[in-house]
Amino acid sequence: MNERLKRLENVRSRIEFACKNSGRDRSEVRLLAISKKHPPELIRAYFGLGQATFGENKAQEALRKLESLRDLAIEWHFVGPVQSNKTRDLAAHFDWVQSIDRVKVLNRLSAQRAEDAAPLNICLQVNIDREAQKSGLDPDMVAEMAERAAALPRLRLRGLMAIPRLTTDQVVARDSFRRLRELYEELRAAGYPLDTLSMGMSADLELAIEEGSTMVRIGTDLLGPRPA
């Protein structure tokens, strides 16, 4: 079996096992391949193996790759910091933007998404551990941003995304995921029709799934080490 297929099957079986372990249906968890820094040829190869959802974190790098992969029916997610001067490109070329934490970006994406395109799917990024250097909304600001997002045309608010604090302590990691899920459940209870809790990466996808993730974002363990 080739190396890529091996990685893909390994990640898929980890997801399946974590779902089983937590009594969840496998269909509740989507696999997003984070292809940042990898060349388009690698993305094309994984698409050939059945992986059709990819995420990028730098607009300029992403746009070049999207262009050379235009012939493939890939669902593209943007997961990196959003600069205001890149919103037009993101609105034009991406299916999802998961990393929204500013009103200005929200407004621009809504205004710039084409009328004849499907609404842009969005997630609010939450700085769940309130780390000083990290992007994302303070958890206390999420409800207000959700209200703004839901009121805008051309956007479809799907849920929340977070990159929790880096730790090898499973208790600490689980607690971050749990708090994000609670925020998500509060919004759903308030009536927002959310279906996406984007959390879990290579090192912690099992924990994230046990705590309710509906989308894991996997780079290294799926596509291999990133080129320098």
Ligand SMILES: *Cc1c(COP(=O)(O)O)cnc(C)c1O
């Ligand atoms: C790079 C990245 C990932 C994937 O990280 P791995 O540890 O390589 O799986 C997930 N989410 C975001 C937002 C990223 O930037």
